[in-house]
Amino acid sequence: MAKKDTNPNYKVIAENRRARHDYAIEDDLECGIMLMGSEVKSLRSGSANIAESYAAVENGELWLVNGYIAPYEQAKTWGHEERRRRKLLVSRKELARLWNATQRKGMTLVPLVLYFNDKGLVKLKIGIAKGKKVHDKRADEAKRDWNRQKQRLLRDKG
Numbered sequence: 001m002a003k004k005d006t007n008p009n010y011k012v013i014a015e016n017r018r019a020r021h022d023y024a025i026e027d028d029l030e031c032g033i034m035l036m037g038s039e040v041k042s043l044r045s046g047s048a049n050i051a052e053s054y055a056a057v058e059n060g061e062l063w064l065v066n067g068y069i070a071p072y073e074q075a076k077t078w079g080h081e082e083r084r085r086r087k088l089l090v091s092r093k094e095l096a097r098l099w100n101a102t103q104r105k106g107m108t109l110v111p112l113v114l115y116f117n118d119k120g121l122v123k124l125k126i127g128i129a130k131g132k133k134v135h136d137k138r139a140d141e142a143k144r145d146w147n148r149q150k151q152r153l154l155r156d157k158g
Helices: 016-020 038-045 093-104 134-157
Strands: 011-015 023-033 054-058 061-065 086-089 107-116 122-131
Touching: 016 023, 016 107, 016 122, 016 134, 054 093, 061 093, 061 134, 086 093, 093 122, 093 134
Parallel strands: none
Antiparallel strands: 011 107, 023 086, 023 122, 054 061, 054 107, 061 086, 107 122
């Protein structure tokens, strides 16, 4: 998660749970996102999906590609496209760092969490990630199972 949810404005809209399974996240970054009014209204109702999306640096700008935000019913003619490319807002220094990271072999930018921050603004947490191989996924699953089994043993015997 991005922050503790003690603030009433903080709300997770969409989370990419498969990202931590499919990728090894090396670093993460919070960035803003340019949205239309009907998109924000739709996000307040909690209808979005970032599981199939990715972030890309193109022409000196950072974009969220293939992110889904459901259409807002009350915005009939002035609505938005559901899967349009949305510009992500980061500083030049962070953009340069992200671009350099994606130029390395096997690195990509994966959206992790879409949420309203404590001020009520929509933020996207993206991760600099490297794809996992099948044996890495199996090792992680075995480690997670062993930790679960260890906790059961300690709880029952201790």
